[in-house]
Amino acid sequence: MNENLLTVSTSPHILGRMSVRSMYLEYIIALAPALLVGLYYFGFPALITVLLTVASAAVSDFVASKIQKKPTTLGSLHIVCMGLMLGMILPPGAPWWLPVIGGALTVFLGISIFGGIGAYPMNPVLVAWVALYISWPESMNAYFEPQALGSGDDWTEAETLLMQLKGDISTLEMVEMGKLWLGQVPGYIGSTSTWALLVGGVYLIIRRIIPWQIPVGALLGAVAMALIATYTDPRILELGYEEFAANMNVVWFHLGAGGLMIAAFFLGPEPVSSPVTPWGTFLFGVGIGLMTIIVRTWGGLVDGAFYGVLLMNAANPLLDRIRPRVIGKVVSGA
Amino acid sequence: MKLANLLKGIRLPRPPAAAPPVDLPAPEKVYLPLRQHRGAVAEAKVEPGEQVALGQVVGASEEFESATVQATVSGVVEAIVDTVDPAGQKVPAVVIKNDGADAWAEDSAMGESLTDPAGVKGTRPSHLLRRLREAGLVRAQVEGRPLHVDLSPPMAPQSYLYMTGIPVVRPVDTLIVSAVDADPPVCPNRSCLGQSIQELSVGVAALARISGAKRVILALPSGSDTAAIAAMAGPYEWEIASVSQTSYPFATDNFLVQSLTGREVPTPYGEPKDVGVVLQPMISAMDVGKVLMSGRPVIDRIFSVAGEVKNPQTFRVRLGTPISEVLAAAGGGPSRPGKIIVGGPMMGLAIFDPATPVTRETEGVFVQSAANVVAYADHPCIHCGRCVAACPVNLIPSELGKLCEFRMYEEAAYMDLMNCIECGCCAYVCPAKRPMVHFLRHGKTEVLAGRME
Structure with a gap:
């Protein structure tokens, strides 16, 4: 055979540097700040939980690929990233078997049953999370009071701010916003630190890995709905607007609390299960924001961000029908 | 530059500076394909064994969408053989063995010489068009059309436009001459920027005269030295626009028309002419100028070699030179060649035969070594958007x-x-x-x- 034969193929003959692996690697890098802050505040148990989730997801993927007789896709880091995200939305006090089951559910129920990467309709992390939450609500609500690393091992159980808000509207006035945004509040391992999530999310947007429309839409939707919900709250109407001193606190509180930030920047824009069209992605984000606050205010559950993402995932095919105008397309009768 | 262009498309690395073209000596043998454009194949007008002179017609056709082929060296016709064009199609070619005399044919001069735009303005458009047709000029682009076809007014209303209610025949009122290379590392236009100003001015004036355009826009790559062009354009009120070279694909025809005139070219079957714009690359305009000034056909082509060769460079090459000889002049390709791409890396065509000749529709090659040939994957779409x-x-x-x-x-x-x-x-x-x-x-x-x- 002639060594000097030329290759012939279609254009383009150069490709960008982004691969599936590098894309998910950047995702993991972007998750890192929030995860590290979480580990700092919740310590050793949190680390074990996250590691168990990732390990369980990886083993499950290996088993799934053996059952399906397909090559394993662990090299693409997709599974690792999914496991990491699930670990970040588990409570630090979860018993050891919870992350193990969660990781397996992510892979089997969320990904492999649909045919692997690219095929699943809903965010597999949240599919697993909802399954866990419905099955073991007590274990999924085992929150700790955060304490800086090495300051003792006596963990005290705590309520999250959103739980307190359900019972008492004056939480809005009492909360220390600085602590909330830094992540010094009880909550899931990786979703408490608003600043760290924001840094990671902005990095993803700059690297053009997630569309900016989803987080912007989600935050706008949440702010709008939070203002509406708070100022129509009968408890506040009773109190009188003048007496209620929180005002802008409403916005900062709802943006910082619960799972909104991680849903807006990481879980919602997860590539496979999010829409692709410009307006579709924006409405997807707005839907997440609205759902979050609706559930927080009127729902029976504590936080609605994750349910919002799942609901909007289901609306994906509809949202992807909102296509932009094709440049140069001749429209009949125009 | 529109904001939307910053968000859409891709950013390519800034191409290296382009040096002016270098003359490449005429080769031993030239292969002149009898079709160097989209359209009909010309008939051979010479026999093997016949002595031909520079500029002598070796192929011509009665078809409208066809361009005359002239000898680009003087010598003896060896044979008429089949070669391949850049798209990989078989096409008959006249092979001429160079005798090195470079003697012009006596009848190769066509009409008087026009040396300034004022002279062009005093000439009838139909006369100018006929001279371009005799010279056999072709829009420098793979599957490009002969220039006289590109410049003629539409012959019949385009049915798809007619059915959709868009005004069908719109008189051409704007001419865009683009010195921006659509596929950057291959840069025939940029390396000629500021060269042969007189030819360019005559060419632009002729294109404007033929197309009937009132408004002339010269699109120049941003950040380039445009003083000479501006001085040339000044007296004739030709506008100068600056276009980014790194935001791809906004230097391609339809996007240039849109960003410079605000008109949207209908796709998929429309062309800039449908919205009253004629767009030509600068090297075409220079060829037109050359034809009108010298009264002779153009026998060479600006041909840019980019990518993994020793000295990426732009050459002035005789038409019909095999691409392999041009590569050799550029210092040779990589030890294990991967792809030779006619056109640029984003839209070019990979050819399988390095002996494919340089024709009027080629403007350059991009060379890749075997190690750098990209591998596409059989991976499912991950819907990332x-x-x-x-x-x-x-x-x-x-x-x-x-x-x-x-x-x-x-x-x-x-x-x-x-x-x-x-x-x-x-x-x-x-x-x-x-x-x-x-x-x-x-x-x-x-x-x-x-x-x-």
């Missing part, structure tokens, strides 16, 4: 790619598959390395084939 963000014509390439992969061609056509311009942005940004352009091209071919039945 990067292609949607990049697509300059607002398609949903991910969806189209899937439809075409699974043979749902009409469904893809319903989602505006036919409006794809095959710029390659979707494949460039795809993290799964899916062969997007391959899918879409295949789908388009299938749709057309299906509709023919």
Whole structure:
């Protein structure tokens, strides 16, 4: 055979540097700040939980690929990233078997049953999370009071701010916003630190890995709905607007609390299960924001961000029908 | 530069500075394909063994969409053989063995010499057009059309426009001469910038005269030295526009028309002429100027060699020189050649025969070594939406790619598959390395084939 034969193929003959692996690697890098802050505040148990989730997801993927007789896709880091995200939305006090089951559910129920990467309709992390939450609500609500690393091992159980808000509207006035945004509040391992999530999310947007429309839409939707919900709250109407001193606190509180930030920047824009069209992605984000606050205010559950993402995932095919105008397309009768 | 252009498409690295073209000595043998454009094959007008002079007609056709072929060296016709054109199609070619005399044919001078734009303005457009046709000029682009076809007014209303209620025949009022290379590392236009100003001025004036354009826009790459061009354009009130070289594909025809005039060229079957704009690359305008000034056909072509060769450079090459000889002049390609691409890396055609001759439709090659040939993957679409963000014509390439992969061609056509311009942005940004352009091209071919039945 002639060594000097030329290759012939279609254009383009150069490709960008982004691969599936590098894309998910950047995702993991972007998750890192929030995860590290979480580990700092919740310590050793949190680390074990996250590691168990990732390990369980990886083993499950290996088993799934053996059952399906397909090559394993662990090299693409997709599974690792999914496991990491699930670990970040588990409570630090979860018993050891919870992350193990969660990781397996992510892979089997969320990904492999649909045919692997690219095929699943809903965010597999949240599919697993909802399954866990419905099955073991007590274990999924085992929150700790955060304490800086090495300051003792006596963990005290705590309520999250959103739980307190359900019972008492004056939480809005009492909360220390600085602590909330830094992540010094009880909550899931990786979703408490608003600043760290924001840094990671902005990095993803700059690297053009997630569309900016989803987080912007989600935050706008949440702010709008939070203002509406708070100022129509009968408890506040009773109190009188003048007496209620929180005002802008409403916005900062709802943006910082619960799972909104991680849903807006990481879980919602997860590539496979999010829409692709410009307006579709924006409405997807707005839907997440609205759902979050609706559930927080009127729902029976504590936080609605994750349910919002799942609901909007289901609306994906509809949202992807909102296509932009094709440049140069001749429209009949125009 | 529109804001939308910053968000859409892709950013390519800034191309290295371009040096002025270097003359390449005439080769031993030239291969002159009898079709160097889209359209009909010319008939050979010479026999093997015949002595031909420089500029002597060796192929011509009665067809309108056809260009005359002239001898580009003097010597003896060796044979008429089959060669391949850049698209890989067989085409007969006249082979001439160079005798080194470079003697011009006596009848090669066609009409008086026009040396300044004022002279051009005093000449009838039909006369200018006939001279271009005799010279056999072709728009420098693979599958480009002969220049006289490109410049003629539309012969009949275009039916698709007629049916959709768009004004059908719009007089041409704008001429754009673009010195921006659409596919940057291959830069014939940029390396000629500021060269042969007189030829350029005559050429632009002639193009404006023939097309009837009142407004002339010279599109120049941003950041280049344009003083000489500005001094030339000043007296004739030709406008100068600056166009970015790094935001791809916004230097291609339809996008240039849109960003410079605000008019949207209808796709897929429309062309800039439909919205009253004629667009030509600068090297075409210089060829026109050369023909009108010298009264002789153009026998060489500005040919840019980029990529993995020792000295990437732009050459002035005799038409019909095998590309392998041009590569040798550029210091030779890589030890294990991978691809030789006619045109640029984003939209060019990979050729399989390095002996493919330089023709009027080629403007340069991009060379890749075997190690750097990209590998597409058989990976499922991961629906990340990067292609949607990049697509300059607002398609949903991910969806189209899937439809075409699974043979749902009409469904893809319903989602505006036919409006794809095959710029390659979707494949460039795809993290799964899916062969997007391959899918879409295949789908388009299938749709057309299906509709023919």
